[in-house]
Amino acid sequence: MRGFFAGVARAFxxxxxxxxxxxxxxxxxxxxAALVMGGxxxxxxxxxxxxxxxxxxxxxxxxxxxxxxxxxxxxxxSGQVAAADLLRAIDRATSDDRVAVLxxxxxxxxxxxxxxxxxxxxxxxxxxxxxxxxIASSELYTQDRYHLASFADEVYLHPLGQVALPGYGMYRDxxxxxxxxxxxxxxxxxxxxxxxxxxxxxxxxxxxxxxxxNLALVTDLWDSYVNSVAENRNMTxxxxxxxxxxxxxxxxxxxxxxxxxxxxxxxxxxxxxPEALRERLAAEVGEEDAEDLSxxxxxxxxxxxxxxxxxxxxxIAVVVAEGAIQMGDQSRGSVGSDSTGRLIRRAREDDSxxxxxxxxxxxxxxxxxxxxxxxxxxxxxxxxxxxxxSMGGVAASGGYWISATADEIWASPTTITGSxxxxxMVPSLExxxxxxxxxxxxxxSTALSDSYDIFSGVSDRMGTILQxxxxxxxxxxxxxxxxxxxxxxxxxxxIGQGRVWTGRKALELGLVDGLxxxxxxxxxxxxxxxxxxxxxxxxEKELSPGEQLLMRFAENLGxxxxxxxxxxxxxxxGVEELHALNDPGHVYAICASCPRG
Numbered sequence: 001m002r003g004f005f006a007g008v009a010r011a012f013x014x015x016x017x018x019x020x021x022x023x024x025x026x027x028x029x030x031x032x033a034a035l036v037m038g039g040x041x042x043x044x045x046x047x048x049x050x051x052x053x054x055x056x057x058x059x060x061x062x063x064x065x066x067x068x069x070x071x072x073x074x075x076x077x078s079g080q081v082a083a084a085d086l087l088r089a090i091d092r093a094t095s096d097d098r099v100a101v102l103x104x105x106x107x108x109x110x111x112x113x114x115x116x117x118x119x120x121x122x123x124x125x126x127x128x129x130x131x132x133x134x135i136a137s138s139e140l141y142t143q144d145r146y147h148l149a150s151f152a153d154e155v156y157l158h159p160l161g162q163v164a165l166p167g168y169g170m171y172r173d174x175x176x177x178x179x180x181x182x183x184x185x186x187x188x189x190x191x192x193x194x195x196x197x198x199x200x201x202x203x204x205x206x207x208x209x210x211x212x213x214n215l216a217l218v219t220d221l222w223d224s225y226v227n228s229v230a231e232n233r234n235m236t237x238x239x240x241x242x243x244x245x246x247x248x249x250x251x252x253x254x255x256x257x258x259x260x261x262x263x264x265x266x267x268x269x270x271x272x273x274p275e276a277l278r279e280r281l282a283a284e285v286g287e288e289d290a291e292d293l294s295x296x297x298x299x300x301x302x303x304x305x306x307x308x309x310x311x312x313x314x315x316i317a318v319v320v321a322e323g324a325i326q327m328g329d330q331s332r333g334s335v336g337s338d339s340t341g342r343l344i345r346r347a348r349e350d351d352s353x354x355x356x357x358x359x360x361x362x363x364x365x366x367x368x369x370x371x372x373x374x375x376x377x378x379x380x381x382x383x384x385x386x387x388x389x390s391m392g393g394v395a396a397s398g399g400y401w402i403s404a405t406a407d408e409i410w411a412s413p414t415t416i417t418g419s420x421x422x423x424x425m426v427p428s429l430e431x432x433x434x435x436x437x438x439x440x441x442x443x444x445s446t447a448l449s450d451s452y453d454i455f456s457g458v459s460d461r462m463g464t465i466l467q468x469x470x471x472x473x474x475x476x477x478x479x480x481x482x483x484x485x486x487x488x489x490x491x492x493x494x495i496g497q498g499r500v501w502t503g504r505k506a507l508e509l510g511l512v513d514g515l516x517x518x519x520x521x522x523x524x525x526x527x528x529x530x531x532x533x534x535x536x537x538x539x540e541k542e543l544s545p546g547e548q549l550l551m552r553f554a555e556n557l558g559x560x561x562x563x564x565x566x567x568x569x570x571x572x573x574g575v576e577e578l579h580a581l582n583d584p585g586h587v588y589a590i591c592a593s594c595p596r597g
Contacts, residue, residue, distance in 0.1 A: 045304045048285045049294040051093045054105035055081040059112040059120075061361045061392055062320040062540060064333020080333070083116045084538075089298040090123040092305050094130045100285040102127055103295070104136040104152055106145040113361070113393025114147065114224065115412035115503075119517040121151040121232075128153065133284060137277055140164065146267070147225060150232035156277060157268040162258030165244040168218040168225070174200045183431035187458040189467045190423035191474035193497040197590050198425050213499045217416070220502045224414050235266055243267065314534040316525050317347035318357045318518070321373070324590075325365030325398040332541040335362055337369035343539045344376040348383055354534070355386045355525035358406065359518055363591040364397025367422055367473050373402045374480070381407065386528035390521030391415040391512070396500055396591035397422075400511075401477060405484035407528055409512040410521040411503030418511060419591040420481060421498025422473045424466050428457040485510055500591055 057079030064080065093099040102124070112120075124134055136149035137156040141163040149155050157163070179186060179201065186201045196210035206214070226244075230237045243250060243265050254260045262268045272280060275290070282293040296304070323334045330336030347353045358377060364370065377387045389395070389403035391411040396419035403409055411417055433440070433455055440455050451462035458466070481492045487510060495501075495509050506512045514520065526534055 045096075045098050045296055045301060046294045047098050048100045048287070049098055049296045050101045050103045050281055050285055051089065051099045051298060051301055052103045052105055052295050053086060053089065053298045054108060055086065055112075056108040057081060057110050059083050059086065059109070059116050060333070061322045061359055062333050064323070064331060079110070083119065085302060086120060086298060087123050088308075089301050090120070090127055093301065094123075094127045094132070096305070099132070099296075099301075101132060101281070102134045103281055104134065104149060106136060106138040106141070106149055109138075109142075109145050109148070112144045112148060114221065114414035115361075115391075115393045115517070117144075117147045118228075118412055118414070119519075120148060121228075122517070124151040135281065135284065137272070141262075141268075143167075143225075147229060150229045154269045155233075155267070156270050156272045156280070157259055157262060159259050159271040159273060161262075161271075163262040163267050165247070167244060168221045170214040170218060172200050172206070174204050176200070176202055176204050179427075183429075183435050185428045185431060185457060187426045187428065187463065187466075188423065189425070189463070189470045191421055191470055191498075193499075196498065198423050201425065201427075217500055217502065220505065221414060221416075224502070224504070233266060239265070240267075313352070314354045314529075314531050315350075315352045315537045316355045316357060316522055316529070316531070316534055317350070317353045317537050317539045318359055318522070319343045319347060319539045320359045320361075321399070321402060322359075322361045322392075325362055325369050325373070325402070327366055327369045335365070335369070335373070337366070337372040339541055340373050341376040343541065344373070344380060347539050348376075348380040348385060353385065353537070354531055355388070355529040356380050357388050357390050357518070357521050357525050358403065359390045359392060359521075360395040360399050360403055361392035362396075362399035362402075363394050364399050364401070364419065365590055367398065367401070367477075370398035370401040371476075374405060377402070378405055381405075386525055388521045388525040388528065390518045391417055391503065392518075394591070398590065401480065404477075404480045408514070408521075408524050410514050410516050410524060411506055411512040412517065413502065413504040413515050415503035415506070415512075416500055416591070417503060417506050418495070418501040419498055420477055420492065420496030422470055422477060423590075424470050426458055426466070428454055430455060430457040481511075 058081070060080045061083060063082050090102065093102065128134055133154075134152040135154045135156065136152035137158075138145050138149065138161065139158045140161045141149060141157065143165055146163055146165070176186075186198075188198045188202055190198060193209050196207060196213075199207055199210060226237050226240055229235075230240045233240070243261075247261075250261050250265065251258060254264060259268075259271050263271055270280075278290040278293060281295075282288070282290045285293065287293055319340065321335045321340055323330075325335045325337075327337050329338040330340075344356065344358075347356050356377070381387050386408075387406045389406040389409045391399075391403065391409065393412070393415065395403060395411065395415055395417045400417055400420060430440070438455075440453070442450070444450050448459075448461060448465075450456055451459045451465070478489050478492045478496060481487070481496070482489045485492070491510075495511070501509065501511065503512060503515055507515055514524070522536055526532075
């Protein structure tokens with residue numbers, strides 16, 4: 001079965017490369033036209049301007065290389081904005097007298113983790129503390145959008161919009177009934193009472209253990225969300241909970257008008273059409289006529305205020321580990337044993353780098369690849385360079401594995417972390433083929449020659465071998481965490497078993513050292529390296545010229561949000577997940593229930 005999946009993944013990869021090559025010619029033509037028609041003039045920031053932060057797609061740690069297949073199908077452009085770029089723009093504008101107001105336009109924001117909201121919220125508060133106003137607007141507020149908007153001084157909503165607050169949930173599709181009908185046997189080998197990644201293939205519903213752990217997690221996340229938004233909006237948590245819990249009743253009281261419901265219950269400050277919003281923004285910067293409004297997009301503002309020039313002297317290197325952890329060389333915005341390991345090695349061999357911060361936003365993946373990356377970090381520590389792990393939205397399973405032996409671990413209060421557990425899963429089709437009259441027979445040189453064959457099944461002896469391998473990897477996982485966290489193996493096992501925790505709970509359990517964002521982790525690394533004067537250097541894989549052209553093209557495409565686009569993206573994501581299952585020992589440390597952007 002894995003061979004079949006690998007074949008599908010290879011075909012998909014070939015198609016992607018072919019399309020990318022086709023795009024290169026188009027990109028060169030588009031760039032030539034842009035140069036001829038648009039010139040290359042600089043960007044000017046006028047006085048009394050509004051800095052417009054309008055992220056499109058998902059806010060991520062590191063933007064990856066766009067996939068040409070969705071772009072060709074018209075179902076999405078690059079779809080990513082680096083959180084660091086947003087933070088840099090807001091930070092610069094805080095002390096820039098030319099910027100009078102910060103305008104958050106969130107209509108095209110598709111996803112942002114609670115951890116990134118906390119970092120952006122801190123930057124927004126600093127902007128406000130400088131005596132400047134922040135306004136937020138959206139045609140419709142999803143839960144993610146509203147969390148970020150709640151930090152603004154004023155929140156505006158379109159008169160036909162709404163604030164959608166479904167809360168947090170963990171729901172999965174379960175395939176055991178389908179597999180039974182197809183007579184596909186799924187052989188599972190795992191360690192961890194709460195390691196539920198394999199459950200969709202072995203049972204028709206969520207196990208009691210997974211239900212217990214998942215309910216505790218979503219409750220903790222929702223409590224954090226409620227308290228944060230209620231504080232930002234000067235509401236009581238009870239009033240905010242009532243809006244979410246009794247939305248159907250409250251909506252009926254206002255004749256089914258969701259915008260009015262949000263207004264009357266204090267979630268937004270005013271209902272404004274786009275034209276009224278422009279007039280309001282113009283008034284904020286001191287203009288009487290909306291036509292005279294000066295607006296500067298954050299991306300252009302970053303260009304106008306110049307690149308951050310590398311400084312000489314001591315440095316702290318930041319290496320981003322975002323996405324599924326896989327073997328080999330992966331593109332930027334992904335985690336590969338070779339590619340990520342190479343970045344860590346470059347930091348170790350650079351004499352100007354005195355400490356390393358590993359920024360993790362990953363649900364895990366290959367256990368083998370996770371260990372390769374962790375070993376590179378340990379080599380840096382042996383070379384005398386402190387390593388600090390900084391956890392973003394998710395740092396679970398393999399994401400925790402690579403962090404386990406860092407000198408210090410910092411997490412956001414809402415980081416999903418832990419999930420210390422491993423599994424192996426092998427499908428076989430012997431009963432499927434038997435039902436249509438296909439049988440299999442042969443000879444082998446050893447007792448294990450037919451131990452695993454997709455058409456013959458998994459023998460008892462091979463089952464013993466696979467379970468022993470999983471047990472061994474789990475034992476190694478426990479020992480790494482015990483050594484890194486100065487805990488006993490028994491204590492780690494008690495909080496392991498595949499269970500996930502929020503960062504706040506992980507601090508109580510000893511899985512992390514402190515709560516804070518990337519900046520706090522960098523400060524911790526400087527303290528460990530005994531540095532007072534230093535600069536921060538992001539270590540990342542350079543984009544090839546073709547990848548740069550593809551990114552420019554994808555950005556120009558924008559988004560095509562449609563039902564068809566949603567399902568095409570979902571199907572492509574499924575193929576990518578199959579492609580990511582490339583552990584040589586078929587053993588994985590994955591948090592399947594962790595959210596992904």
